[in-house]
Amino acid sequence: MPLDVIMPALGMAQDSGVIVAWHKRPGDEVAEGDVLFEVETDKATMEVEAAGAGFLADVTAAEGQDVPVGEVIARIADVAGAVPAPSVEDVEPAPPGAPEEPQIQETPEEPDAPGAVPDGHRVIMPVLGMAQDSGLLVVWLVEPGAKVAADDPLFEVETDKSTMEVPAGADGYLAALLAEPGDEVPTGETIAILTEAPVAEPMRRGAAAAPVPAVHADAPAAPEPAPEPAAAIAKSADAEFPRPRAAPVVDGRILASPKARRLALEAGIDLAVIARSGTRPPIHAADVEGFLTRRGSGGATRVLTAEVSSDTFDAFAAWAATEAGLTDPAALLAGFAAAALGRETAIVAVERGPTIASYAVTGRALSEVTRTDAAVPDLILRDVRDLGLAQVALGAAAHPVISLGTSGGRIVLTLECADPAMTAPDCLHLLSELAGRLREPLRHLL
Amino acid sequence: MREITLSAAVNEALAEEMRRDDRVFILGEDVAEAGTPFKVLSGLVEEFGTARVIDTPIAEPGFMGVAVGAAMTGMRPVVDVMFGDFLFLIMDQLCNQAAKTHYMSGGKLNVPLVVRTNLGATRRSAAQHSQSLHALVAHIPGLKVAMPSSAYEAKGLMKSAIRDDNPVVIFEDKLMYQDKAPVPEEEYLIPLGEAQVLREGSDVTLIGTSSMVQVCQQAAEVLAAEGISAEVIDPRSIVPLDEATLLASARKTSRAIVVDEGHQSFGVTAEIASRLNEKAFYHLDAPVLRLGAMDVPVPFSPALEDLTVPTPDLVAEKARLLCAGELIHAA
Numbered sequence: 001m002p003l004d005v006i007m008p009a010l011g012m013a014q015d016s017g018v019i020v021a022w023h024k025r026p027g028d029e030v031a032e033g034d035v036l037f038e039v040e041t042d043k044a045t046m047e048v049e050a051a052g053a054g055f056l057a058d059v060t061a062a063e064g065q066d067v068p069v070g071e072v073i074a075r076i077a078d079v080a081g082a083v084p085a086p087s088v089e090d091v092e093p094a095p096p097g098a099p100e101e102p103q104i105q106e107t108p109e110e111p112d113a114p115g116a117v118p119d120g121h122r123v124i125m126p127v128l129g130m131a132q133d134s135g136l137l138v139v140w141l142v143e144p145g146a147k148v149a150a151d152d153p154l155f156e157v158e159t160d161k162s163t164m165e166v167p168a169g170a171d172g173y174l175a176a177l178l179a180e181p182g183d184e185v186p187t188g189e190t191i192a193i194l195t196e197a198p199v200a201e202p203m204r205r206g207a208a209a210a211p212v213p214a215v216h217a218d219a220p221a222a223p224e225p226a227p228e229p230a231a232a233i234a235k236s237a238d239a240e241f242p243r244p245r246a247a248p249v250v251d252g253r254i255l256a257s258p259k260a261r262r263l264a265l266e267a268g269i270d271l272a273v274i275a276r277s278g279t280r281p282p283i284h285a286a287d288v289e290g291f292l293t294r295r296g297s298g299g300a301t302r303v304l305t306a307e308v309s310s311d312t313f314d315a316f317a318a319w320a321a322t323e324a325g326l327t328d329p330a331a332l333l334a335g336f337a338a339a340a341l342g343r344e345t346a347i348v349a350v351e352r353g354p355t356i357a358s359y360a361v362t363g364r365a366l367s368e369v370t371r372t373d374a375a376v377p378d379l380i381l382r383d384v385r386d387l388g389l390a391q392v393a394l395g396a397a398a399h400p401v402i403s404l405g406t407s408g409g410r411i412v413l414t415l416e417c418a419d420p421a422m423t424a425p426d427c428l429h430l431l432s433e434l435a436g437r438l439r440e441p442l443r444h445l446l
Numbered sequence: 447m448r449e450i451t452l453s454a455a456v457n458e459a460l461a462e463e464m465r466r467d468d469r470v471f472i473l474g475e476d477v478a479e480a481g482t483p484f485k486v487l488s489g490l491v492e493e494f495g496t497a498r499v500i501d502t503p504i505a506e507p508g509f510m511g512v513a514v515g516a517a518m519t520g521m522r523p524v525v526d527v528m529f530g531d532f533l534f535l536i537m538d539q540l541c542n543q544a545a546k547t548h549y550m551s552g553g554k555l556n557v558p559l560v561v562r563t564n565l566g567a568t569r570r571s572a573a574q575h576s577q578s579l580h581a582l583v584a585h586i587p588g589l590k591v592a593m594p595s596s597a598y599e600a601k602g603l604m605k606s607a608i609r610d611d612n613p614v615v616i617f618e619d620k621l622m623y624q625d626k627a628p629v630p631e632e633e634y635l636i637p638l639g640e641a642q643v644l645r646e647g648s649d650v651t652l653i654g655t656s657s658m659v660q661v662c663q664q665a666a667e668v669l670a671a672e673g674i675s676a677e678v679i680d681p682r683s684i685v686p687l688d689e690a691t692l693l694a695s696a697r698k699t700s701r702a703i704v705v706d707e708g709h710q711s712f713g714v715t716a717e718i719a720s721r722l723n724e725k726a727f728y729h730l731d732a733p734v735l736r737l738g739a740m741d742v743p744v745p746f747s748p749a750l751e752d753l754t755v756p757t758p759d760l761v762a763e764k765a766r767l768l769c770a771g772e773l774i775h776a777a
Contacts, residue, residue, distance in 0.1 A: 257700075257731040257732060258728050259730055260731065261728075262728040262729075285700060286771075
């Protein structure tokens, strides 16, 4: 399926961005993570990466053009030449701050249908800190339908660092609330609409509604937010207001019942993880149980261990450093692990204490293992040999984890993975292949 | 099974015990010919005579002292304190003498006496005849406190109290004397310190004493219609307290509300809630709530008096909040 490339929200109160330069031409093949274009905001110029692989097509914004946040400016097609790729020069620049009708027209519902998102100024989840890709909506500070000035605090956002009040950003009437307190909303996603004229029935999208597709600041290719079906929309805001004002975090503590704390502790789950998953504190036992059910749906964690002598790998690493200039043993491990995974290309994150280094492995050759900033690994290598630990099982994460421990001059490999991530034969294959490569590094080269 | 009133059940318990043991006798104001203002003791003086059903002067400290002395020297008196509010008059005899004699005599003396009195508001009896003062005596080590919630409990607990070798204070709800309940013809005892689970549930535990048991049961009915499963427990005696049953229920449901007609502050609800917090803490999904009588002198005005005691609606409302996971006192 083609991916839409949109103008991302890169800062607070940013409603448009100027395209400084395209780094890819229409028709170019792009890989996930490739720099697509540069955007200039009022604060900084930033590179925007492709959220998926494919061929750049349908480029509708030229260099120098000021594009409203959220507007589709290109697509990443599955097939080269599948869609006409007009040259950038042919695109007629739109006036700065152009209205966003295209988005409304693209939506499957009639704009006038009851429950449709009204036209107006879109309030987005802002980026309040570096490396923040979502924010927890704590509370709406304005009643639906009420009049707000641009500087009026509109809502409170909690990030991993702090809770902040966010101003409305424009004068108008709060015509639609598209997120609920407690929702974890990706940055750039529209969470409210301000209209110039008062609205008779402010819209409030209930928390039960299907999540609005995300528009990540760092992943600008997600589809447009589309209006929810009318049935999913709370019929009257009055029924929802006033809500008891939640105090999700008090002095850095997440409110949770004693039973919820105990259940989380027993399951080894940080309450912050549950809170970030979208549960609105206070967290109760049912929230923890629900989280565990969701996480564990599909079955149990697989844990496999293997042990190999560390001598051969250490000798190989020394040889690689002196003879081939491959001085990073972690890169060698990443190369072995990717090959053991049986994939042409793979992202392997190597955790060593607090540092995490991600490697892109693009082939068999260990010299082609390069550092990458890609956030989502296929496999995590957790090296705990420096800590003197032999075997650790910290619970399955979203991705398979292989821990490397040490015991009596031997490397202890522990593979953990949740059921849906890999099948049992896959797990056996992965661990035996990796152990084999550590035992006989030449195996990898042959 | 036949149904009899709470009043008749108490009368039967006393008559049976007086027939069984001639050391048992009753003393108090208006207990003989008058049969007490609530007619609970009617007929006893005709059967047992004025030597065993003794009308006293209006002098509570005096006849309470007589009872303590009689108990220490081998009798088993049942002292009738006409209104629970008059407990203040017998505090020294009850709390300093009866409660401590066994301990201070090194176990050589027992004080096997029963004080039967009452509690309960909404009878339009004003501030000095409407109090529920059971927490006052429950605070004193050496005194047992029973709180029957129906005719069945009233009879079984009274018989156990009379046979107990230590002082026991029984509080009957003065509004329940005419309430009927099934009571077996044959003899039975209800041991002190044994709670009864009246209704099983899984979402919230409602612990009620005396007439508040009815309140909890009515609340549980309302909640059941809304899909909230409430467990109702009657401790039956608050000293000794069947902690194990209460804790097991709180651990099961993770939520509890304690309902009692004594004033809420420093009262029975606080004591029970506190024990649940201490001993079931890691099983609780919400704060244990107390619902006691308002901390005001009981008003004479009917409209105001009715506002001061917990009602089924209030219990149900609080239970809904707990089960919905609403923040309570979180600010």
